Structure formats: C-alpha cells, structure tokens
Amino acid sequence: MMAVDSVLLTDLYQLTMLQTYHAEQMQETAVFELFVRRLPPERNFLIAAGLEQALDYLENLCFTTEELDWLANTGRFSSSFLAMLASFRFTGTVHALPEGTIFFANEPILRVTAPLPEAQLVESRLINLIHFQTLIAAKAIRCVLAAPDRLLVDFGMRRAHGAEAALLAARAAWLAGFAGTATVLAGMRFDIPLFGTMAHSLIQAHDHEEEAFQHFAAAQPGNVVLLLDTYDTEAAAHKMVALAPRLRAAGIQIKGARIDSGDLAEHARRVRRILDDGGLTEVTLFGSGDLDEYRLRELLDAGVPYDGFGIGTRLDASTDAPTLDMVYKLQEYAGRSRRKRSEGKATWPGRKQVYRRTAANGAFSGDVLGLEDTPRPGEPLLVPVMEDGQRLHPPEPLAIPRDRIRAQLAALPPVLRELQPAPAYPVDIAPELRELAARLDRDRY
Amino acid sequence: MMAVDSVLLTDLYQLTMLQTYHAEQMQETAVFELFVRRLPPERNFLIAAGLEQALDYLENLCFTTEELDWLANTGRFSSSFLAMLASFRFTGTVHALPEGTIFFANEPILRVTAPLPEAQLVESRLINLIHFQTLIAAKAIRCVLAAPDRLLVDFGMRRAHGAEAALLAARAAWLAGFAGTATVLAGMRFDIPLFGTMAHSLIQAHDHEEEAFQHFAAAQPGNVVLLLDTYDTEAAAHKMVALAPRLRAAGIQIKGARIDSGDLAEHARRVRRILDDGGLTEVTLFGSGDLDEYRLRELLDAGVPYDGFGIGTRLDASTDAPTLDMVYKLQEYAGRSRRKRSEGKATWPGRKQVYRRTAANGAFSGDVLGLEDTPRPGEPLLVPVMEDGQRLHPPEPLAIPRDRIRAQLAALPPVLRELQPAPAYPVDIAPELRELAARLDRDRY
Numbered sequence: 001m002m003a004v005d006s007v008l009l010t011d012l013y014q015l016t017m018l019q020t021y022h023a024e025q026m027q028e029t030a031v032f033e034l035f036v037r038r039l040p041p042e043r044n045f046l047i048a049a050g051l052e053q054a055l056d057y058l059e060n061l062c063f064t065t066e067e068l069d070w071l072a073n074t075g076r077f078s079s080s081f082l083a084m085l086a087s088f089r090f091t092g093t094v095h096a097l098p099e100g101t102i103f104f105a106n107e108p109i110l111r112v113t114a115p116l117p118e119a120q121l122v123e124s125r126l127i128n129l130i131h132f133q134t135l136i137a138a139k140a141i142r143c144v145l146a147a148p149d150r151l152l153v154d155f156g157m158r159r160a161h162g163a164e165a166a167l168l169a170a171r172a173a174w175l176a177g178f179a180g181t182a183t184v185l186a187g188m189r190f191d192i193p194l195f196g197t198m199a200h201s202l203i204q205a206h207d208h209e210e211e212a213f214q215h216f217a218a219a220q221p222g223n224v225v226l227l228l229d230t231y232d233t234e235a236a237a238h239k240m241v242a243l244a245p246r247l248r249a250a251g252i253q254i255k256g257a258r259i260d261s262g263d264l265a266e267h268a269r270r271v272r273r274i275l276d277d278g279g280l281t282e283v284t285l286f287g288s289g290d291l292d293e294y295r296l297r298e299l300l301d302a303g304v305p306y307d308g309f310g311i312g313t314r315l316d317a318s319t320d321a322p323t324l325d326m327v328y329k330l331q332e333y334a335g336r337s338r339r340k341r342s343e344g345k346a347t348w349p350g351r352k353q354v355y356r357r358t359a360a361n362g363a364f365s366g367d368v369l370g371l372e373d374t375p376r377p378g379e380p381l382l383v384p385v386m387e388d389g390q391r392l393h394p395p396e397p398l399a400i401p402r403d404r405i406r407a408q409l410a411a412l413p414p415v416l417r418e419l420q421p422a423p424a425y426p427v428d429i430a431p432e433l434r435e436l437a438a439r440l441d442r443d444r445y
Numbered sequence: 446m447m448a449v450d451s452v453l454l455t456d457l458y459q460l461t462m463l464q465t466y467h468a469e470q471m472q473e474t475a476v477f478e479l480f481v482r483r484l485p486p487e488r489n490f491l492i493a494a495g496l497e498q499a500l501d502y503l504e505n506l507c508f509t510t511e512e513l514d515w516l517a518n519t520g521r522f523s524s525s526f527l528a529m530l531a532s533f534r535f536t537g538t539v540h541a542l543p544e545g546t547i548f549f550a551n552e553p554i555l556r557v558t559a560p561l562p563e564a565q566l567v568e569s570r571l572i573n574l575i576h577f578q579t580l581i582a583a584k585a586i587r588c589v590l591a592a593p594d595r596l597l598v599d600f601g602m603r604r605a606h607g608a609e610a611a612l613l614a615a616r617a618a619w620l621a622g623f624a625g626t627a628t629v630l631a632g633m634r635f636d637i638p639l640f641g642t643m644a645h646s647l648i649q650a651h652d653h654e655e656e657a658f659q660h661f662a663a664a665q666p667g668n669v670v671l672l673l674d675t676y677d678t679e680a681a682a683h684k685m686v687a688l689a690p691r692l693r694a695a696g697i698q699i700k701g702a703r704i705d706s707g708d709l710a711e712h713a714r715r716v717r718r719i720l721d722d723g724g725l726t727e728v729t730l731f732g733s734g735d736l737d738e739y740r741l742r743e744l745l746d747a748g749v750p751y752d753g754f755g756i757g758t759r760l761d762a763s764t765d766a767p768t769l770d771m772v773y774k775l776q777e778y779a780g781r782s783r784r785k786r787s788e789g790k791a792t793w794p795g796r797k798q799v800y801r802r803t804a805a806n807g808a809f810s811g812d813v814l815g816l817e818d819t820p821r822p823g824e825p826l827l828v829p830v831m832e833d834g835q836r837l838h839p840p841e842p843l844a845i846p847r848d849r850i851r852a853q854l855a856a857l858p859p860v861l862r863e864l865q866p867a868p869a870y871p872v873d874i875a876p877e878l879r880e881l882a883a884r885l886d887r888d889r890y
Binding site for chain 1: 451453454455456457458459460461462464465466467468469471475477512515519521561565568569570572573574576577580600602603604605606607608609610611612613627628629630632633639640641642643644645646647649650652660661663664665667668674675676677705706707708758759762763764767768769771774775778779781783784785786787788789790
C-alpha cells in the first residue's frame with residue numbers, strides 16, 4: 001500500500017525555482033492567490049472545500065532526511081540549497097473562504113502570503129487538495145438540488161481516482177448535504193455516517209436467493225436492505241414479501257430494498273406495488289447504478305417512488321466536468337503588484353478581496369472583486385485562517401461547513417440552483433483593480 | 446497530510462456481507478474476476494496496469510487494533526466476527542494479465558481464488574487501484590500514438606484527483622511510453638525520469654524578464670528551459686537570443702523554450718524562426734496548456750515544430766473518458782459456477798481464460814474468451830502471480846511492462862491504433878462458455 005504524505009508531492013519546477021530564489025536570495029514576501037479561471041459550462045457556482053486538508057499540509061510541511069538524500073542523489077541541487085531545505089517550514093499567512101462558501105470565477109478561494117520560496121513550493125499540492133474537494137462538492141450539491149428530500153449516499157470509492165480521492169470525495173459529498181458514504185475509512189477518518197446494503201455476490205454465493213436474504217437479515221438484523229436485481233427484480237420482491245412475516249416473527253424488520261439495474265423507473269413502480277400489496281409499506285426503495293443529478297431529476301420528475309439513491313462513479317469522478325480550471329498565481333512580490341499577461345490567462349493583480357452584497361432578506365445580490373486595502377460595500381469573504389504557519393482556529397467540525405452550504409444555497413439566486421446553465425452571477429471588477437492592472441500593463445514588461 | 450493505507454478502504458457492505466458469511470460459515474473457495482464490461486466509445490483498447498499495487502495491497506492486508514476498536518464502537522458487528530477479523534489475512538491465489546498487456550471488453554484482467562470472505566473484502570480497493578492506472582495508461586498511450594517521436598511528460602499532478610492519483614498517473618503514463626513526469630515523489634517512488642522547467646511566477650517575481658532568465662540559467666545550468674509566454678511570447682524569444690551569447694560565455698547552453706498559452710501553433714512557428722535566425726537551432730521547443738491526444742495530433746499534422754509536450758490535466762483526469770466500467774464479479778463458489786443475470790449486466794460464469802491468437806508475423810488475430818479448463822488455440826493471457834497470499838515473483842522493474850506495451854502495440858491491428866473509434870477487435874465467446882451460461886440460466890434461480 002502507498003503512503004502519500006511527502007513534501008515531494010510537488011512539481012520538479014517548484015524545486016528548481018526555489019534553487020534560483022535561493023541563489024539570488026529572493027526571500028521577500030510573495031502573495032499568491034488560488035482561484036478558478038472559468039466555471040465549467042455545466043456548473044453555475046462552486047463551493048470552497050478542502051481547506052482543512054490544505055492547512056494540515058502547510059502546518060506539517062518539512063523535508064525528511066530520506067527525501068533530502070534522494071534529492072542530493074539526483075545531482076540537480078547544490079549542497080547549500082539542500083541545507084536550506086533541511087530547515088524549511090511554512091511560516092506564512094493564509095486567508096481563505098471558509099469551507100462551504102459559494103464562489104464564482106476569478107474569486108480567490110485562498111491567498112498565501114509568505115517568503116517567496118515557501119509560497120512557491122506549495123502550489124502543486126494546494127491546488128491538488130482544494131481542486132478535488134471543490135470539484136466534488138460542486139457535483140454533489142447538484143445531486144442534492146436534484147433530489148433535495150431524498151437520502152443520498154456516496155457509493156463511488158471503487159472508481160474514484162485512487163484512495164485519497166475516495167476519502168476526500170466522501171468528505172466533500174457529505175459537506176454538500178449527502179447523508180453519508182459507503183467508504184468505511186471515510187467514516188472512521190471524518191466521522192461521516194456510513195451506509196451499505198449487500199452486493200450481488202452474496203446472493204450468487206447462495207444456491208437460493210431466499211436463503212441469501214434470510215442469512216443476511218439474520219446476521220445484520222438492524223440494517224436489512226435487500227438487493228433485488230441479481231436474477232429477476234420483481235420475483236425477488238415477491239420473495240421479500242413472503243419472507244417478511246418469518247423475519248418479523250424473529251423480531252427482524254426489513255428496512256429497504258435496492259434496485260441496481262434495468263429500467264430503474266419501471267422496476268421501482270412494480271416493486272413498490274408488490275411491497276405495498278404485501279403489506280410492506282414501510283420498506284424504503286433505494287436506487288443505484290450510473291446515477292447523477294440529471295438521472296435523479298428525471299426519476300423524481302416522473303414521480304418514481306425512490307426514497308434514496310447511491311451515487312457512485314459519476315459523483316466521485318465528477319464525470320461531466322472532471323476538472324476545474326483552478327490556478328495559483330503570483331499577485332505581488334516585494335511590495336509590488338504583479339500581473340501575468342499570457343493570452344487568455346491574464347490575472348487580476350494585487351491582494352484582492354471578494355465583497356459580497358446581500359439584499360435585506362439575505363439573498364446574494366452580486367459580488368465585487370476588489371483590492372483588500374480598498375473596501376467595497378458587502379461582506380469581505382476571505383478571512384485569515386493561518387498566521388506564522390499556524391492555524392488560527394482548530395479544525396471546524398464538519399457540521400459547520402455543511403450548515404454553511406445549506407444557508408448559502410438558500411441565498412443563491414434561484415436560477416443558479418437549476419441544473420441547466422444559467423446566466424453568470426454578477427461579479428464586478430472594482431475600478432481600482434482595473435486601474436491597477438492597466439497601470440502594471442503600462443509600466444512593466 | 447493524509448495516510449491512506451488501511452484495510453478499511455472498502456465499502457461498508459463488504460464488512461456486512463463478511464459478517465453474514467461468518468455467521469453462516471460460508472468459507473468455501475470463491476472465484477472473482479475483474480474486468481471491464483464495455484470500453485468507452487473513445488477507446489479502442491485498454492492496457493492492464495496497477496497489478497503491482499494490487500499485489501502489494503493483498504500481501505499487506507490486515508486489521509489494526511485501532512481499526513478493530515473503531516469497528517466495535519460502531520455497534521454493527523458481533524464480537525465473534527471482530528475476533529475473526531483480528532487474524533484476517535489474504536491467503537488466496539491470483540491470476541492476472543501481466544502489466545502492459547492489451548485487453549478488451551469482458552476479458553478478465555485479474556482473477557482472485559480465495560475463501561469467500563477474503564475474496565469479497567478486497568473488491569473495492571482492487572477495482573480502485575487497477576481501474577485508475579488502467580484508465581490513465583489508456584489515455585497516455587493515445588498521446589504516444591498521436592506523437593510517437595516526441596518527448597511527452599506528465600504535468601498533471603495539480604489537477605489529478607488527489608495525491609495517490611497523481612503518483613499512479615505518473616507511473617501509468619511512464620508505462621505507456623511517456624518520457625517522464627514532473628511529479629517529484631513519483632520520481633522518487635518509482636524511479637521515473639523527472640522533467641521540469643519554470644513557472645510564470647519566477648518571471649513575475651523579477652522586475653525584468655531577461656533577469657529572470659539569467660538567474661534561472663545560472664542556478665540550474667544543466668537544464669535551462671525558459672518559459673516564454675508570461676508577457677509577450679515573441680519578445681521573450683528575442684530576449685533568449687540576446688541572452689544566449691552571454692550564457693555561452695559562462696559555459697551555459699540554453700536547452701529549450703516552453704510556450705504555454707495563446708495559439709500554440711502560431712507561436713511555435715514564430716519562435717522557431719526567431720531562435721533559428723538567432724543561431725539557436727539546437728534549442729528545443731516544448732508546448733503545454735490543455736493538451737491531449739487530439740490536440741497533439743492537430744499540432745503535428747500541421748507540422749508545428751514542437752519537440753516535446755507537457756500533458757497535464759487531460760491526462761491525469763482522463764477527461765474525455767474519466768472512468769471505466771470496471772467490475773469484480775463472483776464467477777464460482779464452492780465448486781459451482783455462478784452467474785449474475787441483472788439486465789444489461791449479466792456476466793460470463795466460471796473460471797475463464799483469454800486465449801489470444803497471433804498471425805505468423807506476431808500480429809494479434811483475435812481473442813477467445815473461454816474456460817480455463819478447456820484450452821483453445823492461442824496464448825493464455827492470465828498467468829499465476831500470487832499463491833497462498835504471497836507473490837510468486839518479485840515486482841517487475843517498470844521497464845519490463847513498458848517494453849511489453851511497446852511490443853503489444855506493434856502487434857495490434859493498425860486501425861485500433863487510430864484515435865478515432867474503430868470496429869471492435871474480435872473477442873469470440875467459446876461455445877463451452879455459452880453452454881455453461883445457458884445451463885446455469887436453466888438450472889438456477
């Protein structure tokens with residue numbers, strides 16, 4: 001198995017640039033901001049997620065002897081540079097959107113203010129950590145919006161991109177309002193509620209489906225959810241009805257039934273009828289199999305009687321928009337604002353702040369991307385979270401960002417809560433920011 | 446930072462099923478096979494990758510005291526079951542396609558033969574490990590096919606889905622023929638060549654671009670690749686030409702230039718002309734920025750003078766096909782073949798083998814999916830790799846599967862090596878397998 005904790009989770013060029021900064025003694029304060037350049041066309045808003053893991057990373061960053069020896073053996077680095085790395089720590093300041101904050105294109109999610117080498121080295125992993133959870137939170141919230149009153153469970157571990165993706169997808173989905181996850185380690189690590197039913201293999205390993213149902217119920221009497229579609233879904237529903245009185249006599253209630261293949265709508269209607277006719281009106285129906293927000297919306301619009309859903313692959317890999325255009329850019333160095341002017345990738349320079357205006361009823365009424373030192377009306381969204389390399393607050397219990405998302409969602413213009421693409425939420429660029437950019441374009445080359 | 450090594454990287458239902466097997470003493474031998482049900486329309490073939498990590502996982506699988514205590518505290522499991530877990534190990538046999546073997550839909554990549562609980566528990570993580578590397582190898586090989594004689598480097602860490610994805614993507618891309626990766630830890634962990642240039646921030650942190658070039662070259666004299674597009678790409682190329690003699694006088698050769706934005710074709714042509722006119726004909730051009738196999742093909746078909754490319758986000762997230770329909774299914778238990786018959790998801794039962802026929806010149810001429818105990822003409826592709834829970838061979842040096850891929854690619858029908866969708870490679874179902882499936886359908890319910 002693989003441990004993935006290492007300061008060497010970075011791109012080689014970060015180290016070669018650090019060697020340049022070291023040689024030239026460029027240690028002055030740099031300001032980098034992390035933001036998304038454009039939203040995917042399939043997303044009307046994003047939700048900041050992953051800050052806890054990012055702060056954890058920054059607090060613990062250091063080079064081990066083994067890593068330093070390995071770097072030395074590459075022959076790429078000077079001994080004076082390696083000696084500096086031996087005592088390397090992150091000592092900077094971090095401002096960020098609290099996890100669960102809704103944001104839009106070009107709005108900084110996180111700002112790092114630190115000596116240039118420290119702020120530079122952390123780019124790759126900071127993006128890696130915040131990109132993924134932000135990506136998944138955005139996908140998960142769309143599932144919640146499509147099925148707001150249903151039980152949604154993350155089933156995606158097996159086709160998540162590796163172990164860390166599986167764990168962090170479970171976390172991000174829970175923040176976004178999922179009821180829980182099937183991934184056991186995510187339950188242990190993040191205290192997220194766990195859900196699970198049975199797989200087809202349990203049915204197949206028995207010679208008779210009824211026997212499999214009975215054995216499963218006896219071994220797990222508090223959580224009897226039976227999988228119906230291994231052979232014939234409706235026949236299995238009839239077997240459930242026949243089995244229920246025997247289980248009741250043994251003090252066991254069947255809690256639910258899962259359908260995982262075929263026409264999920266038609267099977268649910270038929271199974272619901274069979275169960276209701278058999279007196280199992282309390283038994284809930286749970287659907288799974290290639291689900292996402294679009295499919296959920298279809299099923300619920302058609303009035304299909306599912307009480308909950310397992311959302312797997314399409315959640316954990318965010319298949320309709322599997323990446324975000326998230327970047328981390330230098331905005332100031334040694335007291336001077338800086339601007340990248342690459343075609344199609346120019347940045348807004350300087351230390352920025354997002355000012356969010358709200359109407360009297362709390363509804364979001366437009367953001368201004370401005371400069372930190374020139375306040376604008378509205379709530380400044382970036383708040384200090386780390387100073388001198390230390391967190392300012394203990395990690396938030398996950399319920400707090402989860403509630404924050406729910407509150408922010410209620411304040412979002414309703415058209416942005418739709419699944420289809422909506423006109424962009426208004427994010428104005430403050431005139432002083434435009435002026436700063438224009439001045440830099442004139443002055444510098 | 447997060448460690449991700451744990452037997453609890455599994456779905457909850459594996460544990461609840463194991464509790465059922467424990468209660469019913471269902472410990473007989475089970476045979477599970479891992480395969481891809483359908484290829485994505487964008488893929489004409491796949492390449493087995495990730496076996497090493499899967500074997501590592503199986504060899505080291507065990508429950509820690511902390512994990513057992515946590516499971517006990519959930520209240521879901523009996524003390525007798527937890528006592529069994531305390532001594533749980535994987536003791537089974539594994540057959541697999543060697544890493545780097547080309548395969549198609551329905552062909553087993555891996556077969557686990559073990560007592561039912563052992564074979565069941567490992568499902569989630571085995572898929573998670575093999576799915577991702579197989580996914581990335583397929584994407585990477587398409588980049589190699591699009592640009593076979595160019596230097597290709599994995600640049601995707603920052604937008605890979607987490608740390609493990611970044612590391613394993615670097616590994617899978619190298620297997621598929623990439624020259625290396627930018628991810629330092631992948632270089633250390635897997636001994637993959639590392640590549641890196643500089644970021645825009647290094648340029649921006651200097652007051653003058655020339656000065657940034659000069660400092661970088663001085664600090665990294667053996668690997669001077671300059672990034673040209675921070676402000677004005679052609680102006681930067683002229684600065685390179687002006688700088689070159691001064692660097693030469695100091696014994697430093699400029700090795701390459703990177704272009705990362707704008708019209709990559711047009712800029713490359715202009716920069717090449719500027720460099721050639723300035724006597725820098727040896728300097729190579731390296732392109733990056735939202736590249737994938739389609740874009741590479743376009744650039745090279747148009748004769749754009751790039752010598753190499755950094756492929757990032759679209760490789761590490763395999764954005765045009767971000768998941769595979771990979772599953773792990775029970776095919777036999779207690780000596781009897783088993784068949785799942787779910788609509789659209791029925792499996793071919795029994796212990797299977799893939800027989801690959803080749804023409805006299807070595808070209809692949811069609812596969813047969815048959816039964817292990819009924820040999821068919823052709824090479825049997827699944828080979829034993831683990832017995833009694835122990836590897837049969839030490840891990841292969843990565844150069845071996847890398848060479849295997851190259852050899853297999855040469856044997857693949859040329860139409861399948863094209864980027865556009867091709868008619869499916871012929872995979873016949875052996876008559877005895879069809880008969881077995883039909884018999885199970887008649888006999889069992």
